[in-house]
Amino acid sequence: MTTHLPATLPPSAHRTADVQRRTAETQIHVRLNLDGSGQSRLNTGIGFLDHMIDQIARHGLIDLEIDCAGDLHIDGHHTVEDIGITLGQAMAKAVGDKKGIRRYGHAYVPLDEALSRVVVDFSGRPGLHMDVTFTSGMLGQLDTQLVYEFFQGFVNHAGVTLHIDNLKGVNAHHQCETIFKAFARAVRAALERDPRLGDAIPSTKGSL
Secondary structure (H helix, E strand, C coil): CEECCCCCCCCCCCCEEEEEEECCCEEEEEEEECCCCCCEEEECCCHHHHHHHHHHHHHHCCEEEEEEEECCCCCCHHHHHHHHHHHHHHHHHHHCCCCCECCEEEEEEEECCEEEEEEEECCCCCEEEEECCCCCCEECCEECHHHHHHHHHHHHHHCCEEEEEEEECCCHHHHHHHHHHHHHHHHHHHHCECCCCCCCCCCCCCCC
């Protein structure tokens, strides 16, 4: 469990969301504030996943709470995928009509020998391209195959196009951490308000 804030986030007039997902496999509650300061309170049941989602909060300057009770007695698949889904739903709700945002974001993040690039487009069209070969199958209790499932769930419900490339890396922990940090930085850049754009929607279609 990762904790960096009090029991509840303060009320905000900014871009916020509160989403719950309940199935026979998982019960998840996500609260976020896109205009936060990077605080988090995370309890996913998978320590390494908490560590990775904390990177999203810290480097994306998103205040984020996630509580999950999942069927970890089976494995981590449902928990990781459903957290990605619920986070995507919360992100879409908080972003709203996308007026005035930059829409696109990208980031390169190194960690020692590892280097990853993430590019995101808040296009309204879900799509994921992920080119990552992890050098280890497990990171703590997180199966590295499930990193793809997390982001697939996210893009499907956030309505974003996402490209993730691990360009270099020997240590799987470093590979994974650069991916999540770069994702956070890319999302932060995409969701920044563009003062030159005003309240316009960044699309020739007039909607996203």
